[in-house]
Amino acid sequence: MHRCVKDYRMVGTLVAATALALGSHSPTIPGNAYALVQLTPAALCVETVPLLQAGATSVAPSLRVFRLPAATARRLAPGLRARHALQTIELDRDLAAASVRDTQPDPLEAAEWWRSVIGIEGLTPPGPGKPVTVVDSGIDLQHPEFLNRPDTVALNPQEPAPLGGRHGTAVASLVGAPRNGVGIVGVYPNAVIQSWDTALGDGTVIDTSEVIRGITAAADDAPGVINLSLGGTERDDLIEQAIDAAYAKGSLVVAASGNDGDQGNPADYPADYPHVLTVGATDENNTVAPFSNRSPYVDLVAPGQNVTVATADDASWEAESGTSFSTPIVSGAAAWVWTARPQLDNTQLFEMMRRSATDVPPAGHDDASGYGMLDVAAALAYPAPVRDPFEPNDDVDFVQPDSGFFSGLGPLTTRARQGARLVARLDRLEDPVDAYRIWLPARKAVRVTAMSKANVALRVWGPGTVTVTEGQGPDLLGADSRDRAGRKQVVVKPAPTGRWAYVEVTLGGRRGLVASYSLSVSR
Structure with a gap:
């Protein structure tokens, strides 16, 4: 639930490429095209009703996202922008399922x-x-693998005919096809499987808006595993926000790395977003498949070539290849581990699933296989790392109320609680920055200290900071970026009035992928 606020301020900007697509000098947009409009937090209470009256539908209330005809969005955009009410506008474009490789059926x-x-x-x-x-x-809930299967939940209407359901049925069967005497057995046959159909209608198109709805519905239901065997080569700010919001609510998001490893190997999203457990594919020889995308963001791999799955085409089974099918194996395995070890949170599970993987050639962490092959037995026994609290907290807007994206997590210190201590983790790719909001009391110095066996950098920023990625600037209150491990400290000098500030912790230097640290704030 968002509260109404009186002050209007611009907290976001248009996505440049999308702004061009919807601008007055843009190329012809199909008459049936739709757009996604995200309001600023301050404008939500004022602008929601006019948008709904103009034909908009709500996509994700927690993210303030609405869907409406593109022509209407283009007409309304100048007024919204003039009132500082428009944060993001983009076309509701089509995404592709990550499966693109056909394989001849095997027994x-x-x-x-x-x-x-x-x-x-x-x-x-x-x-x-x-x-x-x-x-x-x-x-396809009528498929033999899912007909009368317990713990199978449709979160929205499932429309498998004539083409819809083929990809989703195959993916879900690898998560949890039951031991029912027919077909295959999924990695976690007793799993609770929930399905959000993103390809409503004829089933041939996966819309951005439905992906956002599905991620949001899953996260709002309860913390769990969210499987995204889909992607595209363009970043999408709204999908990334939906993933960040799901992570903040305690869910683990697992995504396919993509199937263009031998076709230019472009960046693929959502696989290349932070806080996403990214899965590549291997063949029967435990070798990374040529089609599996290579990327620093690949966390681990699982079998994804010549894997038999349920098919909605004729209620039977067929062999398929693609990272679409290695991904649900990891998702099902993660849910198994989480069910067996319910005391874990999603930040611990994320780390355990990849760090317990069995290394595959070449030796060590690499862009093809990440940490290696999924190993369920090892994950079940892997020592739990420390929790990584306050995630996602990648920049100021994650921890500042009424910002463009607020994770919902509170400040580290307040007027009443002026000291704090925590232990957290960094990852150079998945979690490169930790930002915390702290209160600086009037006329009192505040000491911020970070301790780590790794080389971490510590900075404290003033209340006017928009992003901690600036490096330097007038809002920087102090920094300790000495190129060494150990103790880092910043003492913020007293000021006449109390104010909010932001602590930034990052990995320094160029060595090491991950690091744990302790952080304390004291007077």
Whole structure:
């Protein structure tokens, strides 16, 4: 629920490419095109009703996102912008499911080849527990794998005919096809499977707006695993915000790395966003498949070539290849581990799933396989790392109320609580910056101290800071960026009045991917 505020201020800007697409001099936009409009926090209470009267529908209330015809959005945009009410506007473009590789069907017995590879042979999976939400093209609930399957929940109408449901049914079968005497068995056969159909209608198009709705619905329901076997080569600010919001609410988002590794290997999203567990694909020889995208953001790999799945085409089974199918194996495995170890939070689970992976050639962490092959047995036994509180807190707007994106997490210190201490983690790629909001009391110095075995940098920024990525500037109150591990400290000098400030902790130097640190704030 968003509260109304009296002051209007611009807290975001238009996405440049999208602004061109909807501008007055833009190329012809199809008459049936739709746009997504995100309001600023301050404008939500005032502008919502006029948008709804203009034909808009709410996509994600917590993110202030609305969907309306593109022509209407273009007409309303100048007025919204003039009133400082418009944060983001973009076309509701189509995304692609990550599966693009066809494979000749194999006998069903061959579908089990991957089970021994990921370390589940001889293990007994738990009963229903943490849910896996498949945000995809829907599930054919009449397929033998899902007909009368318990703990299978449709979060919105599933429209499998004539083409919808093919991809989603295949993905969901690898998560949790039950032991029912037919077909295949998923990695976690007793999993609670939830499905959000993003391809309503004829089932051929996955819309940005439906992906946002699906992620939001899953996160609002309960913390769980969200499977995204889809992607595209363009960044999308609204999908990234939906993922960040889901992570802030305690969910783990798992995404396919993409299938263009041998076709130029472009960046792929949402796989390359922070706080996303990114999965590549391997073949029967435990070698990373040529099609699997290479990227520093790949966290681990799982079997994804010649994997037998349920198909909605004719209520049968077929072999498929793609990172679409390695991803649900990891999602199901993550839900298994989380159900068996319910005391974990999503930040711990994220780290355990990738750090417990079995290294595959070449040795060490690499762009093709990340930390290596999924190993469920090892993940079940892996020591839990410290929790990483306040995530996501990647910049000022994550921790500042009424900003463009606010994670909902409170300040580290306040007027009443003027000291704090915590332990947290950094990752050079997945979590490169930690930002915290602190209160600086009037006429009192404040000491901020970071301790780490790694080289971390510490900065404190003033209340006017827009982003901590500036490096230097008039709002910088103090920094300790000495190129060494150990103790870093900034003492903020007293000021006549109390004010809010922001603490920034980053990995210094160029060595090391991850680091833990302790942070304290005291007078």
